[in-house]
Amino acid sequence: MDKKNKTLGEFIIENQSSFQYSTGELSKLIHAIRLAAKVVNHEVNKAGLIDVLGAAGDTNIQGEDQQKLDVLANEKFIQTLRNREIVCGIASEEEDDFISINSNDNKQRNKYIVLIDPLDGSSNIDVNVSVGTIFSIYRRVTPVGTPVTLEDFLQPGKNQVAAGYIIYGTSTMLVYTTGDGVNGFTLNPAIGTFYLSHPGMIFPDSGKIYSVNEGNYSHFPQGVKDYIKYCQKEEEDRPYTSRYIGSLVSDFHRNMIKGGIYMYPKSSVASNGKLRLLYECNPMAFIAEQAGGKASDGYTRILEVEATELHQRVPFFCGSKKMVEKAEEFMAKN
Numbered sequence: 001m002d003k004k005n006k007t008l009g010e011f012i013i014e015n016q017s018s019f020q021y022s023t024g025e026l027s028k029l030i031h032a033i034r035l036a037a038k039v040v041n042h043e044v045n046k047a048g049l050i051d052v053l054g055a056a057g058d059t060n061i062q063g064e065d066q067q068k069l070d071v072l073a074n075e076k077f078i079q080t081l082r083n084r085e086i087v088c089g090i091a092s093e094e095e096d097d098f099i100s101i102n103s104n105d106n107k108q109r110n111k112y113i114v115l116i117d118p119l120d121g122s123s124n125i126d127v128n129v130s131v132g133t134i135f136s137i138y139r140r141v142t143p144v145g146t147p148v149t150l151e152d153f154l155q156p157g158k159n160q161v162a163a164g165y166i167i168y169g170t171s172t173m174l175v176y177t178t179g180d181g182v183n184g185f186t187l188n189p190a191i192g193t194f195y196l197s198h199p200g201m202i203f204p205d206s207g208k209i210y211s212v213n214e215g216n217y218s219h220f221p222q223g224v225k226d227y228i229k230y231c232q233k234e235e236e237d238r239p240y241t242s243r244y245i246g247s248l249v250s251d252f253h254r255n256m257i258k259g260g261i262y263m264y265p266k267s268s269v270a271s272n273g274k275l276r277l278l279y280e281c282n283p284m285a286f287i288a289e290q291a292g293g294k295a296s297d298g299y300t301r302i303l304e305v306e307a308t309e310l311h312q313r314v315p316f317f318c319g320s321k322k323m324v325e326k327a328e329e330f331m332a333k334n
Ligand code: AHG
Pocket: 064, 093, 117, 119, 120, 121, 122, 123, 213, 246, 247, 248, 249, 274
């Protein structure tokens, strides 16, 4: 069969056996995420037509204003996962605490937990610019059959069994990994089916794009300032091009296809940067590594950073391997 004719559903079934813990449970979970993605995609697409734009009037635990679509996307993902009784716990950017899920018979047998950023790039919703969803999946570490605990959610990123994102862009794509490379699927909106459009996605070893909110320049550590100046210098294949959408998913996706580095460093006003370790940086880092790229906090591999809180933030440097290594070099000098 022509690869591009393969649907996500077919791909999941075909690849189930190559997954080391294959019981079908993870496949069901990816099926559920696929369904929720279609529902959220539908809502995002009609955003200008119905009353879902703008602030919801509430703030999340991180003190950020929740947008109506943040809340809606959160509800849709949680509802879909809860109804199918395929996970034992969920943590979300939009929920203060993790949610423990007991199946009806009260004998919770599910092994997986999910962490999600239901809508990434909130500030872009109202202006019709790409947004996304990020998800991260682990096997629980506490015994099956008992309620989940914080320990299940605070695992290092290297323990992830799957991670992915959905990008609601000019087309809608679902990109994910189960630790065996990265594959991208594009939604045909006419029939509501995802097709394998980007098999075996790979980060170019190096690239010419750097993505960082340069408005924060004066607050950045010296290493980051120096690296930015290096990117801008007229030398060899530089200056690089600056591209920053402000939706991590979209900036990452572009850089994975074209080659580039995304940075959200710490600053004098935000000691750990802005991005959240568990449902933003870890899943993106897992995907990056699976695609031959690299993700670091400037010094350490993201997937080895110790998690101590659900909504913990971490500085983030992610993208083409050689570019991240170069940024680390500048960090180490300072
Ligand atoms: P979220 O919408 O889930 O809160 O995430 C927004 C994140 C990320 O997607 C983006 O790259 C970054 O915040 C942008 O932050 P700045 O506006 O500070 O550049």
